[in-house]
Amino acid sequence: xxxxxxxxxxxxxxxxxxxxxxxxxxxxxxxxxxxxxxxxxxxxxxxxxxxxxxxxxxxxxxxxxxxxxxxxxxxxxxxxxxxxxxxxxxxxxxxxxxxxxxxxxxxxxxxxxxxxxxxxxxxxxxxxxxxxxxxxxxxxxxxxxxxxxxxxxxxxxxxxxxxxxxxxxxxxxxxxxxxxxxxxxxxxxxxxxxxxxxxxxxxxxxxx
Amino acid sequence: xxxxxxxxxxxxxxxxxxxxxxxxxxxxxxxxxxxxxxxxxxxxxxxxxxxxxxxxxxxxxxxxxxxxxxxxxxxxxxxxxxxxxxxxxxxxxxxxxxxxxxxxxxxxxxxxxxxxxxxxxxxxxxxxxxxxxxxxxxxxxxxxxxxxxxxxxxxxxxxxxxxxxxxxxxxxxxxxxxxxxxxxxxxxxxxxxxxxxxxxxxxxxxxx
DNA sequence: CGGTTTATTTGTCGTTCGATAAACAAAGGA
DNA sequence: TCCTTTGTTTATCGAACGACAAATAAACCG
Numbered sequence: 001x002x003x004x005x006x007x008x009x010x011x012x013x014x015x016x017x018x019x020x021x022x023x024x025x026x027x028x029x030x031x032x033x034x035x036x037x038x039x040x041x042x043x044x045x046x047x048x049x050x051x052x053x054x055x056x057x058x059x060x061x062x063x064x065x066x067x068x069x070x071x072x073x074x075x076x077x078x079x080x081x082x083x084x085x086x087x088x089x090x091x092x093x094x095x096x097x098x099x100x101x102x103x104x105x106x107x108x109x110x111x112x113x114x115x116x117x118x119x120x121x122x123x124x125x126x127x128x129x130x131x132x133x134x135x136x137x138x139x140x141x142x143x144x145x146x147x148x149x150x151x152x153x154x155x156x157x158x159x160x161x162x163x164x165x166x167x168x169x170x171x172x173x174x175x176x177x178x179x180x181x182x183x184x185x186x187x188x189x190x191x192x193x194x195x196x197x198x199x200x201x202x203x204x205x206x207x208x
Numbered sequence: 209x210x211x212x213x214x215x216x217x218x219x220x221x222x223x224x225x226x227x228x229x230x231x232x233x234x235x236x237x238x239x240x241x242x243x244x245x246x247x248x249x250x251x252x253x254x255x256x257x258x259x260x261x262x263x264x265x266x267x268x269x270x271x272x273x274x275x276x277x278x279x280x281x282x283x284x285x286x287x288x289x290x291x292x293x294x295x296x297x298x299x300x301x302x303x304x305x306x307x308x309x310x311x312x313x314x315x316x317x318x319x320x321x322x323x324x325x326x327x328x329x330x331x332x333x334x335x336x337x338x339x340x341x342x343x344x345x346x347x348x349x350x351x352x353x354x355x356x357x358x359x360x361x362x363x364x365x366x367x368x369x370x371x372x373x374x375x376x377x378x379x380x381x382x383x384x385x386x387x388x389x390x391x392x393x394x395x396x397x398x399x400x401x402x403x404x405x406x407x408x409x410x411x412x413x414x415x416x
Numbered sequence: 417c418g419g420t421t422t423a424t425t426t427g428t429c430g431t432t433c434g435a436t437a438a439a440c441a442a443a444g445g446a
Numbered sequence: 447t448c449c450t451t452t453g454t455t456t457a458t459c460g461a462a463c464g465a466c467a468a469a470t471a472a473a474c475c476g
Contacts, residue, residue: 054434187372191364194406212473213420214471216423242463
């Protein structure tokens, strides 16, 4: 039961990356199938045969985006030993990603389709769902800090703290989009982390 | 030299507000002239006679937006007695504006056209320029705090502090867009203000 | 009143949009 | 080899896009 029928003349993964580049630069509605056909060198009919529809292609592109550009911040959250270090490293990894010279200076998840035509409501909610996952991931990391003993549950609440740093992440993309440099983002991150010790003092090591 | 020619059958200011509502909800590219004609009850040809083009109409809409929804945060910056109170009140006024029940839950300046088709580059830069004005306004208010003596120039730099709070403002819009409540935004603001005393300690009153 | 000016109505321009239908081509299976 | 399966090519679909031309209508001026 090997491959049946005529084989593909292009690599879908390569096409997906090329589509990613376009959607990243121009957003969902700003990218046309004509643009995609030209950038990939594939006729639009073949794009439909392979990916189904523009919306479906975009969803697959976002999956690829999540496993590539989304990975460094997620890894920072995962691998840093304390909640504080994890948040700090995540912010810095985000700043790194959104100031790369070879890519648009913002997070695609945030700016590819925040508003748009009524007919594309489903796509916007799809992205909103992924953004909500960001918040959840950050919240989970803070909870792990409490479990690990490197963070005392702050009076403001873990949820508030998680939402605060999510807000900073999202604001950073607008800043980078508007031309802020990596150094300027670093300053913003420094300010954002200054809130930490007030909000979430390190646990006293009594008994530990 | 009174009115010459056939008088208008509609009020341009009313039409501008109706156009504002649409652009606010759907963004620049997501709003079509057909949508605008239907919402205003004006034929598209009359829209062109009165406003010139879609781009020109949008620029006038943004001017209206700035003097209406943009005013409360700006007033907060202007009228609060100290830099700290000004920033705090501005953040709260922003949260109020982006959670009004009768309007979209985000700042139009930030989300109406962050990305899009190549042909609309000028509109995006127009909005980016207005966002830069936000940053400048905040920076100026901090500088006034130094002049007024309620703020010592922070080691992080006034620019860094201004950019930090601009980042928070912009992040709040993404949060509200994604369904965050007014109360949740208030928690974020509390966290954001927690950084203040670490970053910008109040001046000692020696000699004052 | 006619003449000028400006706005509205009506219809449509050429382009682009996302999406397919139909015909053809290249592979494996029997 | 012929059939089935799948992908590609080519052409195009109907709708929507921003924008405008021409004809008509309503005001002021003289």
